[in-house]
Amino acid sequence: MNPDSSDVLILGGGVAGCVLAARLSEDPGRTVRLVEAGPDHGPDPAGWPAPLLNARALPREELWERAVPTHRFRARVIGGSSCVNGCWNTWGSEADHREWVRAGGERWSAAAMEPYRDAAARAMGLRAVPDRELSPWSRASTEAARALGHTEADMGRPGAPGYGFPLLNAHDGRRSNAALAYLGAAVRARPNLTVLPHTVADRLLVRRGRIEGAVVVTDGVPRVLRADRYVLAAGAYGSPALLLRSGVGPAGELRALGIDPALDLPGVGANLADQPGVFVPLSPTPGLDAALAAKDRAGELYGSRVLLRTAGPYAPEDGWNLHLLPVAGPPLFGTLPPGRYEAGVSAFLMKPFSRGSVRLVSADPLAPPAIDPGFLTDPEGRDLETLRSGLADILRLARTPALAALATPTGDTAPHLLGDDALRARTGTYWHPVGTCAMGPADDPAAVVDGTGRVHGLTGLTVADASVLPTPPAANTQFPVLATAELLAAALATGAGA
Numbered sequence: 001m002n003p004d005s006s007d008v009l010i011l012g013g014g015v016a017g018c019v020l021a022a023r024l025s026e027d028p029g030r031t032v033r034l035v036e037a038g039p040d041h042g043p044d045p046a047g048w049p050a051p052l053l054n055a056r057a058l059p060r061e062e063l064w065e066r067a068v069p070t071h072r073f074r075a076r077v078i079g080g081s082s083c084v085n086g087c088w089n090t091w092g093s094e095a096d097h098r099e100w101v102r103a104g105g106e107r108w109s110a111a112a113m114e115p116y117r118d119a120a121a122r123a124m125g126l127r128a129v130p131d132r133e134l135s136p137w138s139r140a141s142t143e144a145a146r147a148l149g150h151t152e153a154d155m156g157r158p159g160a161p162g163y164g165f166p167l168l169n170a171h172d173g174r175r176s177n178a179a180l181a182y183l184g185a186a187v188r189a190r191p192n193l194t195v196l197p198h199t200v201a202d203r204l205l206v207r208r209g210r211i212e213g214a215v216v217v218t219d220g221v222p223r224v225l226r227a228d229r230y231v232l233a234a235g236a237y238g239s240p241a242l243l244l245r246s247g248v249g250p251a252g253e254l255r256a257l258g259i260d261p262a263l264d265l266p267g268v269g270a271n272l273a274d275q276p277g278v279f280v281p282l283s284p285t286p287g288l289d290a291a292l293a294a295k296d297r298a299g300e301l302y303g304s305r306v307l308l309r310t311a312g313p314y315a316p317e318d319g320w321n322l323h324l325l326p327v328a329g330p331p332l333f334g335t336l337p338p339g340r341y342e343a344g345v346s347a348f349l350m351k352p353f354s355r356g357s358v359r360l361v362s363a364d365p366l367a368p369p370a371i372d373p374g375f376l377t378d379p380e381g382r383d384l385e386t387l388r389s390g391l392a393d394i395l396r397l398a399r400t401p402a403l404a405a406l407a408t409p410t411g412d413t414a415p416h417l418l419g420d421d422a423l424r425a426r427t428g429t430y431w432h433p434v435g436t437c438a439m440g441p442a443d444d445p446a447a448v449v450d451g452t453g454r455v456h457g458l459t460g461l462t463v464a465d466a467s468v469l470p471t472p473p474a475a476n477t478q479f480p481v482l483a484t485a486e487l488l489a490a491a492l493a494t495g496a497g498a
């Protein structure tokens with residue numbers, strides 16, 4: 001392969017980037033180069049740092065920035081955020097597909113996406129939660145959900161509200177990730193695929209509506225890589241930042257940063273949608289602590305393995321807009337004395353109306369972008385109202401005999417009654433940002449890409465990661481992003497996205 005040119009150049013080697021590199025290099029006649037800012041730990045799990053393989057915790061290694069609010073965590077390593085995430089895989093509702101079909105056409109319907117969803121599940125080795133991984137808290141939570149009239153739902157396909165179990169890309173506490181799953185030894189042995197780790201994509205060279213190259217920096221040394229097709233897969237924060245540095249975005253904002261606008265595309269970096277949530281702590285009884293400690297000693301303690309999907313106000317008629325997540329185990333943040341555990345339930349807002357933004361503060365590719373998640377800012381207050389209804393649902397769950405036997409309310413028993421500011425102060429994230437290079441028709445001024453990921457107004461450029469989803473799924477995003485990348489790789493391979 002010519003060291004500086006390929007048929008396809010993929011910028012960003014995270015969840016989507018690994019799918020794209022694997023699928024597009026299946027054709028031996030197509031040369032593919034994958035650029036990743038972070039390290040590449042290779043196809044053998046033995047070569048990976050142990051913390052990244054520990055599925056019992058959210059690793060804090062290999063992040064772009066550590067000293068930032070938690071909502072801004074983003075991984076910088078081949079495999080992307082699949083190397084640091086919770087290994088939960090769920091799917092959303094038909095309502096998500098209706099929104100995506102309106103934006104990108106029939107290929108985004110539930111039926112049309114099914115083969116891509118299935119391909120992603122197979123490649124990632126997704127599996128059901130083994131019974132031994134259910135803690136007494138998880139079991140009691142399913143009983144509590146049943147007591148409140150909820151029924152079991154399949155979490156891995158478009159479905160209905162109800163309780164259920166996520167699909168996992170972890171086995172016996174060992175995390176797999178998109179790089180191990182998609183870029184195994186056989187794929188890496190393909191002579192038409194090159195992986196370039198420790199290489200930061202600075203910007204695209206845009207001239208008269210075409211991409212003429214990508215400036216990348218390895219060990220401080222810039223060079224230009226060229227390709228017939230450029231594919232951005234730098235994630236919901238990285239892809240808009242790359243476009244903005246390339247002069248593609250809101251022209252006024254770019255000029256203010258000293259960047260010459262190449263294409264005025266106001267949607268770039270706008271429309272950031274993430275799923276906010278609030279944790280309601282409960283006090284474990286000594287009995288629950290002891291039972292959790294026994295699971296812990298057996299190496300079978302997982303903080304959360306059960307999920308309840310409920311429809312709060314403004315939920316789509318056949319869907320849900322809340323995830324209630326019972327949790328019991330070592331605290332996610334901070335520590336407790338040995339033998340003591342944290343228990344509680346989180347409520348996450350899955351279909352927020354609020355939108356935030358990703359903006360540049362400088363043209364330096366190593367300068368973190370300004371990320372405003374915009375949590376709970378919709379002027380009509382619908383998100384606050386829905387979150388409050390989720391918090392009230394948590395109290396109903398906590399009062400069921402099944403959960404009340406294991407944990408008692410803390411002083412903080414009525415978070416749904418907190419004032420707006422107090423509630424905002426307690427709001428965290430599910431880490432599921434999407435929407436910053438949103439798919440939509442060419443006549444929609446907020447749209448950045450079409451239904452095949454092609455950037456409106458430019459030739460030769462596709463975006464193919466979480467940033468293209470115009471609305472968040474009522475789901476954890478890894479599985480939908482894997483399927484999105486499968487879909488867009490197929491569109492590229494067949495020429496639909498050429």
Ligand SMILES: Cc1cc2nc3c(=O)[nH]c(=O)nc-3n(C[C@H](O)[C@H](O)[C@H](O)COP(=O)(O)OP(=O)(O)OC[C@H]3O[C@@H](n4cnc5c(N)ncnc54)[C@H](O)[C@@H]3O)c2cc1C
Nearest residue numbers: 012014015016037080081085086201235238466476477478
């Ligand atoms: C802490 C955490 C927990 C999560 N838990 C879950 C979960 O349990 N279940 C779930 O479904 N989802 C979860 N997610 C979300 C899920 O991981 C993401 O939806 C998914 O990783 C998005 O894939 P992506 O390819 O769009 O971006 P990413 O996977 O983030 O990949 C982007 C890649 O691009 C690289 N990159 C960025 N900029 C550049 C540049 N300029 N040059 C070169 N490379 C660049 C990055 O280093 C990164 O490797 C979690 C996320 C986080 C952060």
